[in-house]
Amino acid sequence: MAITKMITHITGCDLIKEFLMDKKRRIILKATMAGGTLAVAAGANLLTPGRVMAAWPAKAFAAKKMDAAMNVITGKDRPVSSNQIQVVAPDIAENGAVVSVKATTTLPNVESISIYVPVNAYPLSASYILSKQMKPSVSGRIKMAKTADIVAVVKSNGKLYTAKKGVKVTLGGCGG
Amino acid sequence: MERKMKIRAWDNGKNTSIKAIIFHPMETGLRKDKKTGKKIPGHYITEVNCEHNGKNLLTCLWGPGVSKNPFLAFDFDGAKKGDDVKISWVDNQGGKGGSTVKIS
Numbered sequence: 001m002a003i004t005k006m007i008t009h010i011t012g013c014d015l016i017k018e019f020l021m022d023k024k025r026r027i028i029l030k031a032t033m034a035g036g037t038l039a040v041a042a043g044a045n046l047l048t049p050g051r052v053m054a055a056w057p058a059k060a061f062a063a064k065k066m067d068a069a070m071n072v073i074t075g076k077d078r079p080v081s082s083n084q085i086q087v088v089a090p091d092i093a094e095n096g097a098v099v100s101v102k103a104t105t106t107l108p109n110v111e112s113i114s115i116y117v118p119v120n121a122y123p124l125s126a127s128y129i130l131s132k133q134m135k136p137s138v139s140g141r142i143k144m145a146k147t148a149d150i151v152a153v154v155k156s157n158g159k160l161y162t163a164k165k166g167v168k169v170t171l172g173g174c175g176g
Numbered sequence: 177m178e179r180k181m182k183i184r185a186w187d188n189g190k191n192t193s194i195k196a197i198i199f200h201p202m203e204t205g206l207r208k209d210k211k212t213g214k215k216i217p218g219h220y221i222t223e224v225n226c227e228h229n230g231k232n233l234l235t236c237l238w239g240p241g242v243s244k245n246p247f248l249a250f251d252f253d254g255a256k257k258g259d260d261v262k263i264s265w266v267d268n269q270g271g272k273g274g275s276t277v278k279i280s
Contacts, residue, residue, distance in 0.1 A: 056222045061239035098243045117241060121206055125241035131233050135191060135251040138234070141243035143204070 060124050066116055069124040070153070073114055079153050079160035082107065087152045087165035096144040096169040104137035107156035113138055119148040144169050179271065185261040185279045192255040192279055194226065196248045196263050204240035217269075221246060224265040228255050255279055 060072035070078075088102040103113050113136070114127040125142040142150070149164040181198040198221065205218025224236040226248075233252055248263075255261075257279050264274030 056237055061222075061237075100247075102249075120241050121204070122239055122241055124239055126239065127237040129235040129237070131231070131252075133228065133231075133233055133252045133254050135253065137251065138236075139247070139249035140236075141247045143241050143243055 057127075060127075061122055063124065064122065066118045066123040066151075069116065069122075070114075073124065073127055074112070074153060074155060074160055077160055079162035082154070082161035082163060085152055085154050085161055085163035087150055087163050089150050089165050089167050091166075092168045092170060093144060094170045096146065098141050099144050099150070099167060099169075100139070100141050101150055101165075102137065102139040103152040103154070105154050105156070105161075107136065107154055107161060109157045110134075110136035111155040111158075113155075114153045115140070115142060116151040116153065117142065117144050117148055118151060120145050179273050181263070181265075181273060181275050183261065183263055183275055183277045185277050187255075187257050187279055188251070191251050191253045192228075192259075192261075193251050194249065194261060194263075197245055198224070198248075198265055198273070199245050200265075200267065202240065202242055202244045202246060206240075219267060219269055219271075221265050221267045224248065224263060226250075227260075227262045227264075228252065229259050230262075233261075 057072050060069045063069035063072065084107050085103065085105040088104065089099060093099045101115060103115060105113070110130055112127060112129050115125045116123045117125055120143065126140060128138045130136065136154070144150070144167060147166075147168045149166050151162060151164045154161045179199050181196060183194065183196045185192060185194050200221055201219055202221065203216050203219040205215065207216045208214065209216055218240055220240045220242065221238050224238065225232065226234040226236075234250060236248065238246065259279045260276050261279060262274060262276040264272065266272045
């Protein structure tokens, strides 16, 4: 158990180090990601015949700036902050590789909820498209490179709203 | 390779709650193998679809920023005990999986 924990911590450290990577590597990575998307598209059709799948927005997930990712996911409009959205996450996360986050809102007709970590190599973590049956709340676990805000963007009645929550990511666990 | 996943679906009195875990490495593609110094290729779930009796409930678009062995929890209306909830996923390397449970 102790070893597993150590490995996870090392993983967290690596993520941070990798931010300092040179550009060349990023270009290679981009190419790999594009290839992967094609494979996904092929697989998706097999899984749910008869239903149009939302195309996985490769560009948004490969974007290194939050703005660029948002342009793909929700368009050029920028969200306004709202106190009707709650981002529930720990104040301090010991391990940046696993941070629990819950985004919940009292806004009506929620179409989508997206979770961003602006300081990550790829700021967009996840985007959830909700049907009418859904309660406007989703929980998951995300990775965080360092202390930062988790930003939730909610699309309600065609308009964008946002809220954020600061999470302190402890680096002490990295063994350095 | 078929990966394992766990889903729990239950009637909580007001609506239906779902909790699911998919066992998946969620490699970002940014990490390096400590021994060889080579990059570990990115391997992560890109899309998760949740259905209630064949009707779409929730589509999750995920990237490498989602944690290893991803967890998902949500609530929804309009279901009753015994209804089917199906969750299926695909990853960036063409891997896929899914499972169906009955609401208890």
